[in-house]
Each structure stands twice: as C-alpha cells, then as structure tokens.
Amino acid sequence: MKRLAGKAALVTGGACGIGRAIVERFAAEGAHVAIADIDTAAASNLEAELGGAAFHVRLDVTRDADWGGAIDELERRHGPLAVLVNNAGINVPGSIADAREEDWRRVHEVNGLGPFLGCQHAVRRMRASGGAIVNVASVRGQRPSSGQVAYCSSKALVLNLTESVALYCGEQNLPIRCNAICPGVVDTPLLRSGFAALGGEDEALLRLSGLQVMNRIGTPEEIAAAAVFLASDEASFVTGAAFNIDGGFRIRDQ
Ligand SMILES: NC(=O)c1ccc[n+]([C@@H]2O[C@H](COP(=O)([O-])OP(=O)(O)OC[C@H]3O[C@@H](n4cnc5c(N)ncnc54)[C@H](O)[C@@H]3O)[C@@H](O)[C@H]2O)c1
Structure with a gap:
C-alpha cells in the first residue's frame, strides 16, 4: 500500500531543491500533488517529467489571493486538500550590523507570512475532512548564526507558528496535525x-x-523521507513536533 495513496497535496516551492524531492516522493507514494511555485517554467518541466502524478500552479506564498486560487484548483481536480507542505523559503545573508531593512522584510514575508497564510488556508479547508501540515523550518531556527539574522529569526517564527497551529487544532478538536521539519545543511x-x-x-x-x-x-531526498512520514497516517500521534533531519547539526558545538 502506498503511504499517501489518493491524498491531495500542495507543496510550495515544489519546483526545485527540497520541494522538488518532496513532490517526487509524494507522487511515488500515490499522492496527487500540486507543484506550487513562482518559477512556473521549472514547475512545468517537473510536471512533464512526472507524467500525470502532479500538476503545476503559480503560487506566490506571500499573496493571499494566490493561495485561494491554488487550493481551489487542486480541490477541483483531486478533492479536499489533505496535505500542505510549506516549503518555499529564501535566505538573504546579513548580520545585525549590516542587514538591510528591505531584506529583513522580504525574508520574513516569504519565510514567515507565507507559512502563516498557508496554515490559515489549510486549517479552513481541512476543518471537516482533516489533514496534515508540514512546515519546512531549519535547524537555524534553533541554532542561529550571526551572519543570517533575518533567515534564522524567520525560521524560529516557523517553529513557534507550528506549535500555535497544533495547539489551536487540538483545542478545537480539528482532525489536523501540524509539524515542522528542521533540516541541517542540504545540497x-x-x-x-x-x-x-x-x-x-x-x-x-x-x-x-x-x-x-x-x-x-544532507540530500533533498533525506528531507523528503521525513515529509512523507509526517504527511502520512503513520504519524497519526504526532503534532506540534520539530523533527530534526540534520545529521546532528543541532547537538554539535558550533
Ligand atoms: N538547503 C538547505 O541547506 C536548507 C537547510 C534548512 C532549511 N532549508 C529550507 O528548505 C526550504 C527549501 O530550500 P531549498 O534549499 O530547496 O531552496 P531552493 O532555492 O533550492 O528552492 C526554493 C524554491 O522555492 C521557490 N520560491 C521562492 N520564493 C517563493 C515564493 N514567494 N512563493 C512560492 N515559491 C517560492 C523557488 O522558486 C524555488 O523553486 C526553504 O524553506 C529553506 O529555508 C534549506
């Protein structure tokens, strides 16, 4: 039995890197996947490679209207949204001394506002039929570096957001789990x-x-393996967790 058989899933930033590996694994595990990205050329190429197991949709995670349209399209094709992976993210290096306000705003828009909007839409859509949200944070949200002040703080935000969403769903008795993955350095x-x-x-x-x-x-495929687990019913007793797939980054003296 495939581990995500028949589930309608949306993966942000699904055209490239870790998101692409998640799309490929989800498709192999029987999910119907929306490759949701601003890079429509790369997303459309991946759709062609996967031959029917996935389709691409333009989604800028910072735009509320894009979210509604992308999920509508997925649900029209494949039924209720069952899995959301908030994966899209950017990094603009800079320390507290030299980071520019515009870079801070942009990083927090994509890495913070994006997952916030995604969780909000997912909780509304999954309220009745249930589902799983997987947020791709980073070990940098737990172990910041001085040279990436905006990125690290945005990833700490994602970890806190994950817990807040998990708490809300529990309090409301909603059949929705929300978890985070904290990758280490991935190729x-x-x-x-x-x-x-x-x-x-x-x-x-x-x-x-x-x-x-x-x-x-690490490899993108090693992160995708964790996303499959958290999205699947095997993780039925897991919510509010931060799952480190980091080769031991968090516990190492830096
Ligand atoms: N690579 C690493 O070492 C590493 C480590 C820890 C966490 N992460 C996190 O994993 C996630 C994926 O990283 P990656 O290395 O695969 O990145 P990547 O740059 O290789 O791919 C990111 C994808 O997101 C898309 N994207 C960017 N902005 C977007 C937006 N506004 N809306 C929709 N899509 C958008 C890009 O077009 C691209 O396809 C990010 O959240 C990143 O912070 C990466």
Whole structure:
C-alpha cells in the first residue's frame, strides 16, 4: 500500500531543491500533488517529467489571493486538500550590523507570512475532512548564526507558528496535525548559490559538512523521507513536533 495513496497535496516551492524531492516522493507514494511555485517554467518541466502524478500552479506564498486560487484548483481536480507542505523559503545573508531593512522584510514575508497564510488556508479547508501540515523550518531556527539574522529569526517564527497551529487544532478538536521539519545543511541550488562566497565548491563543502555530527551535508531526498512520514497516517500521534533531519547539526558545538 502506498503511504499517501489518493491524498491531495500542495507543496510550495515544489519546483526545485527540497520541494522538488518532496513532490517526487509524494507522487511515488500515490499522492496527487500540486507543484506550487513562482518559477512556473521549472514547475512545468517537473510536471512533464512526472507524467500525470502532479500538476503545476503559480503560487506566490506571500499573496493571499494566490493561495485561494491554488487550493481551489487542486480541490477541483483531486478533492479536499489533505496535505500542505510549506516549503518555499529564501535566505538573504546579513548580520545585525549590516542587514538591510528591505531584506529583513522580504525574508520574513516569504519565510514567515507565507507559512502563516498557508496554515490559515489549510486549517479552513481541512476543518471537516482533516489533514496534515508540514512546515519546512531549519535547524537555524534553533541554532542561529550571526551572519543570517533575518533567515534564522524567520525560521524560529516557523517553529513557534507550528506549535500555535497544533495547539489551536487540538483545542478545537480539528482532525489536523501540524509539524515542522528542521533540516541541517542540504545540497540544493539555494545552498550552492552561496558557494562562491565560501571560497569555491571544495572549501564550501568542507566547511558546511563540518557543521553536522555526521560530517557531511544532507540530500533533498533525506528531507523528503521525513515529509512523507509526517504527511502520512503513520504519524497519526504526532503534532506540534520539530523533527530534526540534520545529521546532528543541532547537538554539535558550533
Ligand atoms: N538547503 C538547505 O541547506 C536548507 C537547510 C534548512 C532549511 N532549508 C529550507 O528548505 C526550504 C527549501 O530550500 P531549498 O534549499 O530547496 O531552496 P531552493 O532555492 O533550492 O528552492 C526554493 C524554491 O522555492 C521557490 N520560491 C521562492 N520564493 C517563493 C515564493 N514567494 N512563493 C512560492 N515559491 C517560492 C523557488 O522558486 C524555488 O523553486 C526553504 O524553506 C529553506 O529555508 C534549506
């Protein structure tokens, strides 16, 4: 039996990196997946590769109207929204000394307002038929670095939001679970875009690998495995959790 058989799922930032791996695993596990992204070209390419198990829809997570339209489209095709993965995220480096206000606002819009709107829409839609929300936070929400003040605080927000949503659903007796994943360093285009600033690929991989107890960086597929579990009925007694898939990053002396 496939672990997500027949479930209608929406994955934000699903065209690339961790989101793409989640879309691929969800499709392989029998879900009907909406690849919800601002990069419609990449999303449409992935749709073609998956041949019918997924479709793409343009969604900017910071725009409330986009959310309604994207979920309407998914529900029209495949029935009630059963799984939402709030994965889309951006990082603009900067410390408290040099981060620009506009960068702080943008990072918090995508990484904070985006999941807030997603959870709000999901709770409204899942109220009767139930479902699972998976928020992709980061170990940086638990262990901040000085050089990414906006990113780290936005990910701490996601962890707190996850608990707040889980509490609300419990208090209201809603059949909705809400959990977070905290990845460590994962090999994606977002990560590789910063390699030049870290002295090139070899130097960057060495430095970033050393942040994990396991002395390597992770793969998007390793994060997707956790998303499948949290989205599936196997996680029926899990809510309000922060699931670290981080190769031991959180427990390592930095
Ligand atoms: N890569 C890592 O090391 C790492 C570690 C911890 C957490 N994360 C988190 O995992 C998530 C995915 O990261 P990634 O490395 O795969 O990133 P990525 O840049 O490789 O992919 C992000 C995707 O999100 C989309 N996106 C960006 N802004 C959007 C918006 N406003 N609306 C909809 N889609 C949007 C992009 O088009 C892209 O397809 C992010 O939330 C990130 O913070 C990544």
